[in-house]
Amino acid sequence: MTASNTARRTLLAATCTVLAWPALGLAQDAARDYPSKTITLIVPYAAGGSSDTRARQLGEKLAVILGKSVVVDNKPGGNGNIGTDAIARATPDGHTIGIGNFAPLAVNKTLFPKLTYDPQRDLVPVALIEKGPLVLVVSADKSPYKSVKDLVAAAKAAPGKLSYASAGSGGAFHLAGEMFNISSGTDGVHIPYRGGGPATNDLLGGTVDYMFDMVPAAMGYIKASPQRMRPLAVANDKRLPSLPDVPTFAELGIKDMEISNWFGIVAPKGTPPAIVAKLNQAINKALQEPDLAKRITDPGNVIGGGSPDAFTSFIAAESQRWGQVIKTRGIQAD
Numbered sequence: 001m002t003a004s005n006t007a008r009r010t011l012l013a014a015t016c017t018v019l020a021w022p023a024l025g026l027a028q029d030a031a032r033d034y035p036s037k038t039i040t041l042i043v044p045y046a047a048g049g050s051s052d053t054r055a056r057q058l059g060e061k062l063a064v065i066l067g068k069s070v071v072v073d074n075k076p077g078g079n080g081n082i083g084t085d086a087i088a089r090a091t092p093d094g095h096t097i098g099i100g101n102f103a104p105l106a107v108n109k110t111l112f113p114k115l116t117y118d119p120q121r122d123l124v125p126v127a128l129i130e131k132g133p134l135v136l137v138v139s140a141d142k143s144p145y146k147s148v149k150d151l152v153a154a155a156k157a158a159p160g161k162l163s164y165a166s167a168g169s170g171g172a173f174h175l176a177g178e179m180f181n182i183s184s185g186t187d188g189v190h191i192p193y194r195g196g197g198p199a200t201n202d203l204l205g206g207t208v209d210y211m212f213d214m215v216p217a218a219m220g221y222i223k224a225s226p227q228r229m230r231p232l233a234v235a236n237d238k239r240l241p242s243l244p245d246v247p248t249f250a251e252l253g254i255k256d257m258e259i260s261n262w263f264g265i266v267a268p269k270g271t272p273p274a275i276v277a278k279l280n281q282a283i284n285k286a287l288q289e290p291d292l293a294k295r296i297t298d299p300g301n302v303i304g305g306g307s308p309d310a311f312t313s314f315i316a317a318e319s320q321r322w323g324q325v326i327k328t329r330g331i332q333a334d
Helices: 004-033 050-066 078-089 102-111 149-159 171-185 196-204 215-224 273-287 290-297 308-329
Strands: 041-045 071-074 094-099 123-131 134-139 163-166 189-192 209-215 228-236 264-269 302-305
Touching: 004 273, 041 050, 041 078, 050 071, 050 094, 050 123, 050 264, 050 273, 050 290, 071 215, 078 094, 078 102, 078 123, 078 264, 094 102, 094 123, 102 171, 102 308, 123 273, 123 308, 134 149, 134 171, 134 196, 134 215, 149 171, 149 228, 149 302, 163 171, 171 189, 171 209, 196 209, 196 215, 209 215, 215 228, 228 273, 264 273, 273 302, 273 308, 290 302
Parallel strands: 041 071, 041 094, 163 189, 163 209
Antiparallel strands: 094 264, 123 264, 123 302, 134 209, 134 228
């Protein structure tokens, strides 16, 4: 390399560094002054649901930590797609963030070919809030199955005869049932319902043989009415404090059955990294508050937290995993 070329490269590097200083300074100023106004927290589901409830609880904590009000804006519809699209289209300054969960971040891209947003291209993961492990349940007074072993044996003895309920095609409960088919070598028939309530009613009535449900939803029956609902296994990496006597699928020799209906906070693409980092720190601090932590763990959920990079990697892994299941099993949205 000639001396003149070396000099030109040195000058170019120095020029790029000088040009980067103003941008770096602006980013630091933005983070230092953030938030400068009310933060809008978009929830892609109706008021009163679990995501909405947790968003409001978290919003109260963030308002204290960050010193500005946090207002929840419910935008339900389209299996979470309408609200998630609104998050993606918001001004990327940290003052509009949203709840991002299992369906719109990891599943819907495969289920809906004409999705108006791309989870990985248009959103920035900020922090995982919680995981809601699923539990496999049967009717306690009408089902003959006392264990997963019983259920699998019956399914293999009568191929295509056993059925499982879900709250709708393409949701976590449906996908859990399909993963169970794959992992256990069974072929349970999926019966979709318009919501978890009707699905649970038919399970308890003996119309369907089994279903996967959120632990908090099932707990009301398991604890208060054990004669009506029997848990067989939890889809978690370890036993849950709320169900200490219920084994994990891994304990029973069934792999790939760590399944949760999770959610976290995401921001529009282009939100400055310094602001994402500040939000992440505030969320992690909020999750350490004893009262919020108790509200998450008491019903059987698992506290999230961690870095934006960790949440990004988690979403990517979930998207690849469930995208493959959807394609392999030929699953379609309702």
